[in-house]
Amino acid sequence: xxxxxxxxxKLDRRIIFLLLLVVIxxxxxxxxxxxFYVDSATRGLYDYIDHIEPNGRPLVLSFDxxxxxxxxxxxxxxxxxxxxxxxxxxxxxxxLQPQGDAIGEAIITQTALEFKRQKGKDYCxxxxxxxxxxxxxxxxxxxxxxxxxxxxxxxxxxxPMMHNIHNYYDMAMVLSLAGSNWxxxxxxxxxxxxxxxxxAGQTAVMAPDNYPFLQTGQLVGQLxxxxxxxxxxxxxxxAGYYHKGDMASKAMNAISFSHLLIITLILLGNIGYFxxxxxxxxx
Amino acid sequence: xxxxxWVWLAALLSLAIFSYLYKENPVFRFAEHLFxxxxxxxxxxxxxxxxxxxxxxxxxxxxxWITLIPMALGMMYLFxxxxxxxxxxxxxIAISLGFGSGMSIPLTIEADVLKxxxxxxxxxxxxxxxxxxxxxxxxxxxxxxxxxxxxxxxYFSREHKGALKVSANLGIWFVMIGFGATFGYxxxxxxxxxxxxxQFLFTDWIHLIK
Numbered sequence: 001x002x003x004x005x006x007x008x009x010k011l012d013r014r015i016i017f018l019l020l021l022v023v024i025x026x027x028x029x030x031x032x033x034x035x036f037y038v039d040s041a042t043r044g045l046y047d048y049i050d051h052i053e054p055n056g057r058p059l060v061l062s063f064d065x066x067x068x069x070x071x072x073x074x075x076x077x078x079x080x081x082x083x084x085x086x087x088x089x090x091x092x093x094x095x096l097q098p099q100g101d102a103i104g105e106a107i108i109t110q111t112a113l114e115f116k117r118q119k120g121k122d123y124c125x126x127x128x129x130x131x132x133x134x135x136x137x138x139x140x141x142x143x144x145x146x147x148x149x150x151x152x153x154x155x156x157x158x159x160p161m162m163h164n165i166h167n168y169y170d171m172a173m174v175l176s177l178a179g180s181n182w183x184x185x186x187x188x189x190x191x192x193x194x195x196x197x198x199x200a201g202q203t204a205v206m207a208p209d210n211y212p213f214l215q216t217g218q219l220v221g222q223l224x225x226x227x228x229x230x231x232x233x234x235x236x237x238x239a240g241y242y243h244k245g246d247m248a249s250k251a252m253n254a255i256s257f258s259h260l261l262i263i264t265l266i267l268l269g270n271i272g273y274f275x276x277x278x279x280x281x282x283x
Numbered sequence: 284x285x286x287x288x289w290v291w292l293a294a295l296l297s298l299a300i301f302s303y304l305y306k307e308n309p310v311f312r313f314a315e316h317l318f319x320x321x322x323x324x325x326x327x328x329x330x331x332x333x334x335x336x337x338x339x340x341x342x343x344x345x346x347x348w349i350t351l352i353p354m355a356l357g358m359m360y361l362f363x364x365x366x367x368x369x370x371x372x373x374x375x376i377a378i379s380l381g382f383g384s385g386m387s388i389p390l391t392i393e394a395d396v397l398k399x400x401x402x403x404x405x406x407x408x409x410x411x412x413x414x415x416x417x418x419x420x421x422x423x424x425x426x427x428x429x430x431x432x433x434x435x436x437x438y439f440s441r442e443h444k445g446a447l448k449v450s451a452n453l454g455i456w457f458v459m460i461g462f463g464a465t466f467g468y469x470x471x472x473x474x475x476x477x478x479x480x481x482q483f484l485f486t487d488w489i490h491l492i493k
Binding site: 014017020021024025028029031040068069070071072098099101127128129130133137148149187188189191192193203204205207208212214215216218224225226227247250251254255258259262 | 304305322325326329330333334336337341386387390391393394395398399401402416417418426461464465468469470471472474475476477478479480481482485491492493
């Protein structure tokens with residue numbers, strides 16, 4: 001028995017990969033669904049967006065991420081855009097990360113189509129803007145200079161939605177979806193200097209870094225990883241803004257199952273380690 | 284199964300990358316190099332369209348000659364390749380450093396230090412909802428104790444003895460709990476990426492998941 005337990009510490013990593021694949025596929029294939037609680041950080045962001053006046057000041061949605069982390073952040077972008085478009089909240093899309101450029105365009109166009117929203121009137125997309133912190137500062141003084149032409153090479157002045165938008169005071173909030181610390185820079189250069197409200201959608205790896213800013217109110221709310229996206233999907237479905245949960249909601253059970261497996265493996269690994277040590281001492 | 288050639292391409296490249304989990308192989312290498320090459324090409328085109336056109340080409344075509352100054356400063360970086368003149372790159376570096384420091388230091392102190400210190404303070408509004416996880420009294424006390432004890436662990440000007448030792452040891456506990464939470468989130472992040480790829484392969488590619 002002790003021998004078998006000692007072997008647990010030396011389990012071939014390929015067996016672990018295979019086990020992980022199986023526990024992920026079972027809930028996905030059999031569509032096992034369950035409800036989950038909504039975190040106060042997600043609720044804070046949802047409530048703030050839910051109180052933005054329709055056809056009033058627009059929300060700035062910054063796609064500050066690359067395809068590597070799109071799995072976690074795409075569902076957030078879709079859920080937030082559905083919430084905005086369903087309520088008639090206007091959206092200014094942009095990206096401070098080079099590869100976020102095309103990601104943002106695809107998501108904002110697809111979601112606008114779902115709600116029959118018009119480009120230039122209900123939303124604008126400016127694509128990638130280099131030198132992120134300079135763009136943040138410039139938007140506080142003169143948006144037109146920071147975003148002179150949109151993604152489709154249309155000039156700022158030719159976009160009806162942008163006619164009365166001069167700086168952050170004409171915007172409801174900035175929501176940065178990022179796999180790195182872009183939300184932190186938005187807090188420093190936009191929230192601190194110009195007092196515009198900032199929200200964050202972060203990969204789970206980065207989410208813990210923002211808790212100090214949530215506690216001080218420097219962030220209105222945060223979506224943390226796939227769970228944050230699933231929570232937002234659930235909130236917009238519960239409120240009747242959208243008819244069903246999307247990819248993140250479907251992934252939640254697979255995440256729970258895989259976490260159970262990882263906890264079990266950590267426990268077994270530790271047992272294996274202690275048994276190996278115990279056997280070593282005996283020898 | 285999908286009939287879209289791009290879905291097939293994405294699926295086969297995903298499998299090529301996953302093949303590394305078994306062991307290093309030429310198929311994985313091919314996918315890796317393809318990704319690197321594509322990224323470089325994409326960045327060049329993107330920077331030209333989003334940097335050169337709006338900030339150089341358009342202003343110059345509208346006779347805004349002031350654009351030439353930052354453009355000349357930027358081009359000074361190229362003196363790096365001329366040994367006799369490479370000291371000139373110090374000019375744009377000095378301007379960037381001076382501007383960057385002046386811009387970020389006051390804002391960072393306000394956002395990162397003053398507001399955070401303010402956040403550790405306990406006030407009477409916390410009595411309204413003692414158990415609130417963000418703004419309740421218990422959370423406030425925990426944050427105050429956590430911050431003070433963690434900072435005391437990083438105080439190296441005195442030997443950790445007596446009260447300082449007790450505080451520093453408590454600080455280690457707070458730091459460890461923080462690491463644990465971060466690790467838990469990291470596990471979720473990595474698993475999420477795998478799940479999304481599985482959703483793509485089994486939903487968009489072979490249509491096994493509805």
